[in-house]
Amino acid sequence: MFLSYFTEQPMSAYPAEEGLKEGFTSVLFSNKYYDPVEGSRLFNERIEEYKLAEQVGFDGIMVNEHHNAPFCMQARITVMSSILAAITERAKIVQLGNPLPTYDSPLMFAEEIAMIDMISKGRLISGIVRGAGQESVCLNANPAYNRERFNEAHDLLVKTMTDDGPFSWEGEHFQYRVVNPWARVLQKPHPRIWVPGVFSAETIRWAAQHRYPYISLNTPLHLTGELWQIYDQAARAVGYEPGPENRGYLLRVHVQEDGDKARENAREFMWMQGEFTGIGHPYWTSPAGYGSSARRLDYAKMANAEIRGSRAASFEKQLAAREIVAGTPDEVIRELRVVLETCRPSILMLWGNDGGVNHDDSLRCIELMGTEVLPALRDMGDELGLHDPFELDSPISLALTPPDELNPIESDDDRPEDASDSKALQMFR
Amino acid sequence: MQTVTTTVAGLGMREFTGGSGDPLVMLHHSFGNPGWMPIHEALAERYTVHAPDLPGYGGAEGSERPDWARHPRDLALLVGQWLRAKDLGPVELVGCGFGGWVAAELATMSPELLKRLVLVGAAGLLPEKGRIFDQFLVSHSGYVQAAFSNSEVYESVFHSNGDDPDEHPLGDETLLVWDMNREMTTRVAWKPYMYNRRLRPLLGGVTVPVLVVWGDSDAVVPMECAHAYVDALPDARLEIVPDCGHAIDLEAPESLATIITSGTANSGGAAQITGGAD
Secondary structure, three states: OEEEEEOOOOOOOOOHHHHHHHOOOOOOOOHHHOOHHHHHHHHHHHHHHHHHHHHOOOOEEEEOOOOOOOOOOOOOHHHHHHHHHHHOOOOEEEEEEEEHHHOOOHHHHHHHHHHHHHHOOOOEEEEEEOOOHHHHHHHOOOHHHHHHHHHHHHHHHHHHHHOOOOEEEEOOOOEEEEEOOOOOOOOOOOOOOOEEEOOOHHHHHHHHHOOOOEEEEOOOHHHHHHHHHHHHHHHHHHOOOOOHHHEEEEEEEEEOOOHHHHHHHHHHHHOHHHOOOOOOOHHHHOOOOOOOHHHHHHHHHHHOOOOOOOOOOOHHHHHHOOOEEEEOHHHHHHHHHHHHHHHOOOEEEEEOOOOOOOHHHHHHHHHHHHHHHHHHHHHHHHHHOOOOHHHHOOOOOOOOOOHHHOOOOOOOOOOOOOHHHHHHHHHHO | OEEEEEEEOOEEEEEEEEEOOEEEEEEOOOOOOOOOOHHHHHHOOOEEEEEEOOOOOOOOOOOOOOOOOOOHHHHHHHHHHHHHHHOOOOEEEEEEOHHHHHHHHHHHHOHHHEEEEEEEOOOEOOOOOOOOOOHHHOOHHHHHHHOOOOHHHHHHHHEOOOOOOOOOOEOHHHHHHHHHHHHHHHHHHOOOOOEOOOOHHHHOOOOOOEEEEEEOOOOOOOHHHHHHHHHHOOOEEEEEEOOOOOOHHHHOHHHHHHHHHHOOOOOOOOEEEEOOOO
8 A cells, every 4th residue: 555644734823713704715815814924833843744754654745735725835836845855765755736727837847846856866746636726716727728728738748758858849728849858757757647636527537548546535435436436437448457556545534542632633624614625615616617517507506606604514424424534543443444445545645634733743643643553554455455556566657558458448338428427526515 | 689690710600680770789798698688679779780699608509619719809800700791891889898898809900890889888908097897706696796786677687586585596597608608708818807908009090980888887897998998099989877887788778779879978967078099
């Protein structure tokens, strides 16, 4: 199993009552409430925690990027990745992910990740995402072309990493008369690309069609079966048999010696009313043209409905559904066995600390994960046959799979492309 | 009134048309044309009115989106081709809000297609002091509502589902079409939002007379843009409609029709400001 540590790096030191008063905590929630003195303290605490995560045995440290909201302090994923490249020795740097469509220069991004891959001595995993709609609003990247920009930036990125320059690029959204960066990725042919998501069937299929592992971001456990069905079908259609090496799962997990204390701290996963991404208006999270047109009416109805506050289930319900796992190491190990048996991922991201969990408790949580939980998970992974892409040395993409190993199987599923998306999303939401 | 579809650049373009007299073409707001409306009916007494859906708008059967279009100027080119295909010009061209921007772009490139240009709360120029209200930061209904100074008039135009508090007052059809229209607006006008720095320098070449009409309570496009148009155009004058918001065509159709038809102020309350090239 590939086991990675994660935290959203919350900017927890802001006046929460102001957000509640305003009714939203993203996009237009004023940064006059941002205290950079606290920001400095929090960044440096997180860096200490990452160092410890590596020391106690995590295989990777997952980082991400969001904008204009207190739920995540990282405005630039490549900055934190660069820091990790220099201050860690062994753990992989797992970017989940780079919001490609919001970048106006994928070439500059390719230069950044080449530098990170070299400085980290080949420890980069460069995940890519479309970015939620509000990222497009915050960075003023046209949401109607989000998927086009994602696809084109991906193709340009892969070509830049694998082909020698100079070449020119004349795309719909990006044009370069010279692509010839004097910065090349160390890992050959290129660092692994993983694709995280929260259940868009279109993205699940896209990941499967490229043979990139899909990392399900804390989606309800009972829906993961449906998710892998979509992935597996798309994988078989392009000619390979998917397995646990194609599957990742991110889960909120908090451990302390005292189970009650762990559960009390885990309530912090519910901060900002329990929404992962702060409270935002639907017309920010899913602007017109961003989502699938098959669900246009649903989106439009949501966007024009009265704001009804948080849609998150209660803490107790999320504990019961194992969307949050908290307790002593033994309790957590028992719960995670069910998660592994149900979801069968070979890549597991433990989202350890969020909200206002203090630095000391965060460190203790990471330590207990390392000394008690990770060894148990590795045993379970072996027992359940959950072998990760590195153990299996599996192909890093479909394009890099020898054609004679591919055996495409026609699907007999004639449901419209978005049928499964619709059902799952409605349940999820 | 009838609907007619014309093929332009390989794609269907639908219009509502009715009335008799000289041809008058009316281009709609970014939220689209809700149908054959009282403004069309009023103008149809004097003109043959053509109210097309701008390419990519309206969601009508047979109308397809020009996926390649990336700027309102592309839509202006298509409207020009449509006018030529129908052999309609020269016409009275009326543009409301976003449609006013498209009309102004067309006037800079093909003034020979126009007899007169009427800009009603037109977008297209960057205000120096104020800001054009950004629809992408609010809901569809929040934006359309902001185009009216009187919310009761807004409701009378768009609310279709009666008084049932459990039902959304906007019907599904309106929500669907608004979302399609917003997507098209996103495709062509996301950034920069609702203005074109390359428009103002070209307005001096618009040789036809221009009537600029603004609601005195326009909360979408600031009044300074009205003055900017009047200042930049060689032959333009401004009519201000009192107690009216941005969507004059929907909020005060009779007043707008009278202003367009008579070419003069419709009441003592309306201010008239004549501008011109310096």
